[in-house]
Amino acid sequence: MEVISRNATQLCDLYEITKEDIEAVREFKPVAIDKIPEMVDSWYKWLKTTAEFQEYFADPLTLHRVQKLQLSFWEEFFDANINDQYVSSRKSVGEVHARIGLSQEIYLAGVDHFLSLFIEILLAQDWDNAKINKVRRALNKIAHMDMTIIVQSYEHVVNQKITAQSKTLMAMSTPVTQLWDGLLLLPVVGLIDSRRAQDIMDNTLNHISQHHAQSFILDISGVAVVDTAVANHLIKITKATKLMGCECIISGLSPAVAQTIVELGIDVGTIRTTANLKAAIGIAFQKLNMKIVKQ
Amino acid sequence: MTISIRSEDDVHYARHEGIEYANSIGMETLDSTKVSIIISELAHNIIKYAKKGFIRFSKVTNEINTGILIEAIDNGPAIHDIEKALKDNYSTGGSLGLGLPGIKRISDDLIIHSSKEKGTHIKVTYWKK
Ligand SMILES: Nc1ncnc2c1ncn2[C@@H]1O[C@H](COP(=O)(O)OP(=O)(O)OP(=O)(O)O)[C@@H](O)[C@H]1O
Ligand SMILES: [Mg+2]
Numbered sequence: 001m002e003v004i005s006r007n008a009t010q011l012c013d014l015y016e017i018t019k020e021d022i023e024a025v026r027e028f029k030p031v032a033i034d035k036i037p038e039m040v041d042s043w044y045k046w047l048k049t050t051a052e053f054q055e056y057f058a059d060p061l062t063l064h065r066v067q068k069l070q071l072s073f074w075e076e077f078f079d080a081n082i083n084d085q086y087v088s089s090r091k092s093v094g095e096v097h098a099r100i101g102l103s104q105e106i107y108l109a110g111v112d113h114f115l116s117l118f119i120e121i122l123l124a125q126d127w128d129n130a131k132i133n134k135v136r137r138a139l140n141k142i143a144h145m146d147m148t149i150i151v152q153s154y155e156h157v158v159n160q161k162i163t164a165q166s167k168t169l170m171a172m173s174t175p176v177t178q179l180w181d182g183l184l185l186l187p188v189v190g191l192i193d194s195r196r197a198q199d200i201m202d203n204t205l206n207h208i209s210q211h212h213a214q215s216f217i218l219d220i221s222g223v224a225v226v227d228t229a230v231a232n233h234l235i236k237i238t239k240a241t242k243l244m245g246c247e248c249i250i251s252g253l254s255p256a257v258a259q260t261i262v263e264l265g266i267d268v269g270t271i272r273t274t275a276n277l278k279a280a281i282g283i284a285f286q287k288l289n290m291k292i293v294k295q
Numbered sequence: 296m297t298i299s300i301r302s303e304d305d306v307h308y309a310r311h312e313g314i315e316y317a318n319s320i321g322m323e324t325l326d327s328t329k330v331s332i333i334i335s336e337l338a339h340n341i342i343k344y345a346k347k348g349f350i351r352f353s354k355v356t357n358e359i360n361t362g363i364l365i366e367a368i369d370n371g372p373a374i375h376d377i378e379k380a381l382k383d384n385y386s387t388g389g390s391l392g393l394g395l396p397g398i399k400r401i402s403d404d405l406i407i408h409s410s411k412e413k414g415t416h417i418k419v420t421y422w423k424k
Contacts, residue, residue: 194303228390
C-alpha cells in the first residue's frame, strides 16, 4: 500500500503551523516543563487500571525507560524544532506501538491526558486572553500533527505485518505430495491470485519432472471463488502439465463454483473435473492400471 | 461502503467485504458467491486496465426484494467499444474475455458508462434469489 509521506515543511504547511505558533509553544515551555514528571506519574496511575499495563509496563525497568522516553517526547514537543529529525522521532513512536501491538486507543488517550493537563496549566496563568488563545491554538496544531504522523506510521507497520503474514502463508501453501508412484496431489485452500498461481505452476511442474508423474490431482474444494482470473490460471496449469505428459484432474468443484463457472461462460474444454477427491483418485488409479480392493 | 482498489490484495479484501455484506442482507452461499464473482471481475478490470479505482456497494430494495448494487469507478482510459466488451471472448488484455459478459449473465442489471473524459463507471444490481 502506498503511503503519502510528507516532510517537516509540508506537515507544517498542512497544519498551518507558523513561526508564531512555534514561538508561543516555546514560551509556554518553562511553565509546563516542570510539571511533566508529575503528569507522567498521573498518566501511569490511570494506565495501571487498564489491561495493557500488565502486558507492557509491569516490568519496572521497562516502565522507567518508557517514562524517560515520554519526558523527552514532550521536551521535543515544546522545543518545537519541527524538522525531518523531529518527524522521524514521531514516526518511530508509531512504529514501536504497532510492532508491540499497543493499541491506538491507549496512545490517543495518553495524548488527551497530557493535552488537557497542559490546557489546565495554561488557563491558570495570568496572561491575557489573546495570549492564552494563541498558545492553545499552537499546542493543538502541533499535537495534531504529532498524532497524524504517529497514526500513519502505526498503520504502515500494520500493513507491512499483514503483507508479511500473507507471504508466509503463501510460501507454505503449495504442498505437492506424492500419493502413489506416478500420482501427485495438491490440495489448494484459500485464494488463488497470480502470485500463488505461479507458485502452484512452478511447484507442480518441478514435482512432475522429479517423480515422472502421470497423473496430477488439483483439489480446489477449499477455494470458494472461481472467477475468470482463477479459471485462466487453472487452465494454464492444466495445459502445462499436459505438455509434460501428465494428466491433470481438478477435483472438489462445489455446486456454487460449478454454477458460476457455467454462467461466466468458461469453457473447461478437455479438463477433467470431479465433484470430490475420491472420484479423482478413482480415475487416476484407473489410468495407472490399478485398483483399490477391500481385503 | 467504498473500497480503494490498487492491488490484488485489495481485490481480495473487497471480495471479503462483499461476501460479508451480502450475508448481512440475508443472501446465502450461491448468492454471495455470485456477488463475490461480480466484485472480483470488476476489481480485476480496474487493476488491469485503469491501475486504480474504487469498488462500492450498497443495499437496494423494492416492494418485494432486497439486493445489492455494486459499482466500479475508475478514471482510467475507458472502454473503447462497450458493445464488443460485452461479447464473449473479447479481450484487449490477452485473457479469456469473459468478465463483463459473465457479469451480464450472472447479474440482474448491468449499466456501463465509459468515456475518455470521465473514466469508467459500472453499476451492477444483483437481487436476492
Ligand atoms: N475498467 C475498465 N477500463 C477500461 N477498459 C476496460 C475496463 N473494464 C473492461 N475493459 C475493457 O473491456 C474488455 C472486456 O472486459 P472483460 O472483463 O470482459 O474481459 P478481460 O478482462 O479482457 O478478460 P477476463 O475478465 O476474462 O480475464 C477488456 O479487455 C478491456 O478492453
Ligand atoms: Mg476482466
